[in-house]
Amino acid sequence: MTPMKTALLSANRVRVALPGRHGAPDALAVDGVDLGIRRGEIVALVGASGCGRTTLTRTLLGLVAPNGGGVVFDGRPLEYSGRSLKAYREQAHLALQDPSGSLNPRHTVYDAVAEGLRTHGHHGDEQAAVTEALSRTGLRPPERFFLRHPHELSCGQRQRQRQRQRQRQRVMIAGTLVLEPELPFGDAPVASLDGSVRGETLALRLRDGLGLSTLVVTHRLGPAWNIADQVAVT
Template sequence: MSAALLTGQGLAVEFTARGGAIARALDGADVELAPGEIVALVGESGSGKTTLARTLLGLERPAAGEVRFDGQPLDYSIRGLRALRRRVQLVLQDPAGALNPRHTVYESVAEGLRIHDLVDRDPQGRTETELVAEALASAGLRPPERLFLRYPHELSGGQRQRVLVAGALAMGPDLLIADEPVSSLDASIRGEVLALLLKLRQELGLGVLVVTHDLGLAWNIADRIAVMYLGRVVESGPTEEVLARPRHPYTRALLSVVPEIDYMEPIVLRGEIPDPTRVPGGCRFHPRCPALADGSAAAAGVDDDCREATLPVLPADPSGHHVACHLATAHVLRGVNP
């Protein structure tokens, strides 16, 4: 695998909640993304995946840990962030809200080119119109000229999402960060957008970080997966390995409710993700853990550890299957297949 282009190590992000309490949105998270690789961040709402994506983009400055791009620590100056935004582009989940309703498709795609003055610096001497047309065509909107003067309300949901992708592609980025890229789309269009991301990886060598709550989506598109819970990655590794043989009870619960999975009984988790101002001790998942509730952890002799012993932060090592779970560790040590 190529050397990592974007990495985050030991990232912690804190916010001050009402009453002065400190909310730990990220509480030590490692992640890395190589050129041409698709990585999925999955988890429930409130797990920290969007905060992690924003931190990698420089939109949040970590209280601890470090983001590195192309081997160098992230430069948080205006100039440094401007350079990063040209090479790492964000594709938002709601195209209806992300696109200015008063801007035509042409203006929406050309906006980034103008902000970063990319037309005058284009090595091939292409005009703004040519760059906009090429970006729209790469996003699957052909012939692009027919869309130049249309407004967002005149487009379908899938077309609006492709316009957002085209705006990102116009910048000539190395990486895309796609936050729930198909959550607002009809099922019939979701596959088209996912196929587009795979095509961009194949034809342009783009890396993609996909933020999603949908493990089915991750299974169809990602090379690697990182499962997040309450500000930390609790399981990570090659997608086929993690989702075919999930070792963390949380991953199993998420996977059990994927509609395409018919060989697992649905696992209903108790309650909601805890308040990030009061992260539970021990394993942060233990108040909702089915293995602790059904006695599996006690049978393995790790129930006290689950409640009291803190687990280490998982490394961002793409070569293996990693899990932060006392029960999974006990099974491995005893040679038991969980």
Template sequence: MSERGDAGVSLHPVIEARNLRVGFGGRGKGVPPVRAVDGVELSVDRGQIVALAGESGSGKTTLARTLLGLQRPYEGQVLHHGKPLDYSGRGLKALRRKVQLVLQDPTGALNPRRTVYEAVAEGLRIHKVPGDERELVAKALSQAGLRPAERFFGRYPHELSGGQRQRVVIAGALVLEPELIIADEPVASLDASVRGEILALLLSLRDELGLSVLVVTHDLGLAWNIADRLAVMYLGRIVEVGRTEQVLAAPKHPYTAALLSVLPEATGRTPVILSGESPDPSRIPAGCRFHPRCPALAGGLAARAGIAARCVGESLPVLPLHGPHAAACLLSGHIGDGIAGAAGGSPTGLLSV
């Protein structure tokens, strides 16, 4: 588990985003740029699991790619152990030995013509890791829960179950002894019975190896079961952040409350259906970027609180990198009054690991 000061200040950040802004396009006449990540502060501590949650198009995958050095920001910076990322070929190669990516679809991540041994050994060969290759591969497979490891050496992906394929992908990351794994929807393609096993594996790797994990997900139920901290992202910004149990037991942002309310397992909450689709990221609304879909405005809660005009016209500051449970919302003290029903207590019946 990570060590944190009394004010929640990170003592051992592995990776940090500071005022990060990432954009695409916008070069053609009259074509505004897409602000996929628009002023984000985020950190992952040593031995900590952080969930980054939001709808498709929220910018969470772009943020993850930027933390990996696969996308360069036009403003702000990524820090690895407090030092700005080195975008040279040598610098990025060194980073990717320490920060590994696990993708959603294990079938697509594995070459069907290569054995399990070859898939896991690939990273060792690219990075020219010294030591006995066979022993290192066996160790990684064992850590990923494929035992006895030698029994899997000669198998091909089509001979494995979906859960076993995902464990092979995780072993391919573990073989390099990384500090941080960025897992993009790591269980989305798996059956419910296998999801719990993979989440339990990530928890055990955190506890036994001190591994840090950033889980990119649309599933708040997954975050509840695995994450120490939760950051909720909407239209390029973090709109709520804090310890997972605080955020999900008492959400302060209407977007978080709405996402939580529609979980089929979350009892005691009135489902909130957000109107419309997430806005075009090239045409971000003025003021609070959530206000066109905000149920507090539609239901009159903002008007009763006397701040409806500010919600539409006032831009909110970026949430701080560290600190207690916070939300980028003028209504954060009123969410329990009329958004998503009762906010007290934990969502019950969620996937347990």
């Protein structure tokens, strides 16, 4: 894997034990993991359910503090104070896998994408940022989607549900890109998109187009090899 000294984000001998239930001993979910992601590099984290993939991802995002080892971002150990974590998550932002459960049905597409800007107190032209983020994910013209709600995405009769799911996924990705993070995390972020869009969205939009580093979390080894510079298997 990437040498730790040159990495934008690195996990150094990370160990995470989860508390057991009903007096059972702690379960070791992550044991001595080393992982490095350079600037402008796509790394895929692959593993089956129950292998510690999600726990490691949560640890890299600062949602779980490791029991041993540590996480380093841009040369500095990750701190777990509220202010430090908020600043970090502006740069390491997560696009969730399931847009149906993540998008608020009462919010318009515009509000869903702008939510991160408002949470982190960004100043500047909000509408321009939302427009650019939607455009980057292929939702064009972006203004056409501003006032739509998640259930109003797509049109037509046949394959309506699949098309709506794809558009929702793009909205989720736009909500990540609008913050212009240095390191977007993707929890199978393009699972519902077709193969051509999958490659375009991740490889071209994030790395080639924007020069971003990206961690893609997935259980599918095939797509991981297609889009990633390096593949880490848990």
